Amino acid sequence: MTELPGIVGVEKKFFTFEGLTLENGSFFGPVTLAYETLGTLNPDKSNAILVCHALTGDSHVAGYYGEYEKKPGWWDIMVGPGKAIDTNRYYVICSNILGGCMGSTGPSSVDPATGEPYGLTFPVVTIMDMVSAQHRLVRELGIDRLxxxxxxxxxxxxVLSWCYQYPFMVRSAVVLASTMRHSALAIAFNEVARQAIVSDPKWSKGHYYGKSTPSTGLSVARMIGHITYLSDESMRQKFGRKLQGKDDFSFDFETDFQVESYLRHQGAKFVDRFDANSLLYITKAADYFDLTRYNDYEDVLVKLREASVKFLVVSYTSDWLYPTYQSRDIVKVLKRNSLDVSFCEIEADCGHDAFLLPSDRLAGMICSFLAGVHTVSGKGRP
Amino acid sequence: MTELPGIVGVEKKFFTFEGLTLENGSFFGPVTLAYETLGTLNPDKSNAILVCHALTGDSHVAGYYGEYEKKPGWWDIMVGPGKAIDTNRYYVICSNILGGCMGSTGPSSVDPATGEPYGLTFPVVTIMDMVSAQHRLVRELGIDRLxxxxxxxxxxxxVLSWCYQYPFMVRSAVVLASTMRHSALAIAFNEVARQAIVSDPKWSKGHYYGKSTPSTGLSVARMIGHITYLSDESMRQKFGRKLQGKDDFSFDFETDFQVESYLRHQGAKFVDRFDANSLLYITKAADYFDLTRYNDYEDVLVKLREASVKFLVVSYTSDWLYPTYQSRDIVKVLKRNSLDVSFCEIEADCGHDAFLLPSDRLAGMICSFLAGVHTVSGKGRP
Known part of the structure; x- marks a missing residue:
């Protein structure tokens, strides 16, 4: 990998709007989205790329807020000047999702009606709702088509929800290590993570703000998540049965193995940066995700074809959370509807998290895919 | 599957001995093992088969204690008159493991020195220790060779520990869905389960006996375990995205999906029958398990060859807790040492738990394997 420097001086910005009608039928607002942008929007506003973060990510996709920051944004390997998503060429937007806890409105935000944090009075939002909120931001930035x-x-x-809800606002879509339908296995892991949180007495039915937080439950939830992001092979390579700073077993319940120490560390670190209720809401949104449950889902495919939207779908051999067959399902549906789709299964040992790790293969693929998306192709109907 | 009736009138018996020197170097005792036997020991005591239970199993391998019992023992599909492990022919022994909570000495047992339950003063035992205790029972029953x-x-x-510790007391060994070396992934799942328990404030560092038990932590631990016993495919077939007794999403944190309801039910049921500390100890024993860490492990293979011990190793295609490659590792080591080993990978969607489910294939394999073990083959050196 060529290591290119990241942008220094990225700013976290905020966009507040009156609110939106949610999938559950209710109106919710006001909504604030934290977002960051990199690069420059061109005069005809045709070079914008929206990057959507994963479960516990945030708007800080790349670069540094300032010199003081030790680590760049979460996808700095991919986004920046001269990188695959080249900020010299594209205007990159990333916003924290609705329901999150990194600046966007979520369960830890203060409800203006009560002056207290929402807690569980925050509505159960869906992926579609998150995208509806992002859509408002994109419009606010004056962009008709991404x-x-x-x-x-x-x-x-x-990304898939964007294509479903706003087919004429998307020129191309890149779906990595994902699914169009959250599986029973994935729901199961999320449910156990949620149970770990709500079982913590400090969770107090979500009213823990200003008091002590359900850190042990949240930590266990994160440990569960972390296992699903790795793979049998990557854990064998990374940890195997190596002991943590000792020559023999402790014969007690302290940490014996490095893998235990790693998971405990991941759990403890997460507690400092993430809100337990947000994890409940975001995992629930993931569980609800199922594109095939929408009756007009086939009609949308026709619109996507009309709009000549191009797709790139990537899966990883060792991803057992969203295995390759789930990516193939997406590809099948798109191809059946004569959509332009490229698919690649990348051979990788590192499991689900592979898309976050440095990879010349993925970088090259995204770079050339983006270059092949013509701003004039297909009709936009903004 | 032909459904054959199980034996009615099985008795749970107890064997107490003064104790044993553990792998950690200390002496621990007295030890009681709960055990059950089915069939009749023949005059030359050559027809005994020891069945070893899994993580949360018990001595009640097959049959019914009485007419009142609704469900037979945990492997009644395999053990009984006319079944694969035919109790008309074999004398079947099954004992609850040391560290367990189903009648054998474990952390919930009363320490005679204090009159209080051991809790965390119970020593960290290993699989080898469990087998050492079983060995005492087998000797007590007058059996020189199984x-x-x-x-x-x-x-x-x-089973593998029996072969390692008492190679001349074993005529044959059947290893199903197992490993000779607990992997980082398997350790990771166990560690998260343990953290779920110890994070429950009611766990009180293991001193919860006579008070309220860490049931929420134990329940989460069991839910984690249950996911690892199933497979992506089996969960898709069994649950898919089916909702639990409703037509649409609840948009709250109640149960939406059947898979959630199933896991919560498994968690809740487990709490009634299992001791949280026992789960800590038994998972730790599993994590410590690594045959290759013993320096004399290669010497033992020579003894096993001398004793003409026959092996049957079985794995399942969808078992991702102890995947097939781990069974192949066992087979490789045995074959390299010219041992008589049969290996079969069974095509099954149901994941790790497959060996507990009805299967004509497995039954047939075990039945003919046992018939092919000659009582005269190889030298015993009891």
């Missing part, structure tokens, strides 16, 4: 919408995992679900 | 030792999962680890 050059591309790109995301992995939960971000990939948002 | 026709076979059979077990799946954690039971398979016990």
């Amino acid at each position: 050059h591309s919408v790109i995301g992995g995992s939960l971000g990939g679900m948002q | 026709h076979s030792v059979i077990g799946g999962s954690l039971g398979g680890m016990q």
Whole structure:
């Protein structure tokens, strides 16, 4: 990998609007979205790319807020000057999802009606709702049509929802390590993570703000998640049966193995940066995700064809959370409807998280895919 | 499957001995093992088969205690008159493991020195320790050599430990859906389950006996376990995205999907029958299991060849907890040492738990394998 520097001086911005009608039928507002942009929007506003983050990501997709920041944004390997998603060429937008806890309105936000954090009075939002909110932001930025919408995992679900809800606002879509229909296995893991949180007495039915947080439950939930992001092979390579700083077993319940220490560390670190209720809401949104449950889903495919939307779908051999067959299902539906879709299954040992790791293969694929998306192709109907 | 009736009138018996020196170097005792036997020991005591149970199993391998019992023992499909492990022919023994909570000495047992339950003063025992205790029982029953030792999962680890510790006391060994070396992935799942338990404030560092038990933590731990016993495919077939007794999403955090309801039910049911500390100890024993860490492990293979011990190793295509390659590792080691080993990977969608489910294939294989084990083959050196 060529290591290119990231942008320094990225700003977190906020966009507030009156609210939106949710999939559950109710109106919710006001809504604030935290977002960041990189690169420059061209005069005809045709070079915008929306990057959608995964479960616990945020708007800080790439670059550094300032020199003081030790680590760049979560996808700096992919987004920046001269990188696959080249900020010299594209105007990249990334916003924290509705329901999140990184600046966008979520269960930890203060309800203006009560002056108290929403907690469980926050509505159960869906991926479609998250995308409806992003849509407001994109419109606010004056953009009629996105050059591309790109995301992995939960971000990939948002990409598919963009195509479903706003087919004429998307020129191309990149769906990485994702699914059009959350599986029973994936629901199962999410449900156990949620149970770990709600079983923590400090969760207090979601009213823990200003008091002590359900950190042990949240930590266990994160540990469960982390296992699903790795693979048998990557864990064998990374940890195997290596012991943590000792020569023999402890014969007690302290940490013996490095993999235990790693998971505990991941759990503990997560507690400092993430809100437990947000994890409940976002995992629920993922579980609800099923494009095939919408009656007009086939009609939308016709619109996508009309709009000549191009697709790139990527899966990873060792991803057992959203295995390749689920990506193939997306590809099948698109191809059956004569849509222009490229598909690649990347051979990788590192499991679901592969799309977040440096990969010349993925970078090359995204770069050339984006270059092949013509701004004039297909009709936009903004 | 031909459904054959099970034996009615099985008795749970107890064997107490002064104790044993554990792998951690300390002496622990007294030890009681709960055990059950089916069939009749023949005059030359050559027809005994030891069945080793898995993580949360017990001595009640087959048959019914009485007419009142609604469900037979956990492997009644395999063990009984005319069944694959035919109790008309074989004398079947099954004992609850050391560290368990189904009648054998474990952390919930009363320490005679204090009059209080052991809790965390119970020593961290290993699979080898469990087998050392079983060995005492087998000796007590007057048996010098077992026709076979059979077990799946954690039971398979016990089978391998029997071969390692007492190669001349075993005529044959059947290892189902198991491993010779607990993987990082399997350790990871166990560690998260343990963290779920110890994070429950009611766990009180293991001193919860006579008070309220860490049922929420234990329930989450069981839910995690249950996911690993199934497979993506089996969950899709069994649950898919079916909703639990409703037509649409609840848009709250109640149960929406059948898979959630199933897992919560499994968690809740488990809490009634299992001790949280026992789960800590038994998962730890599994994590410690690694035959290759013993320096004399290659020497034992020579002894097993000398004793003409026959092996049957079975794996399942959809078992991702102990995948086929781990069974192949066992087979490779045995074959490299010219041992008589049959191996079969069974095509099955149902995941790790497959060995507990009705299967003519497995039944046929075990039945003919046992028939092919000659009581005169190889030298016993009891």
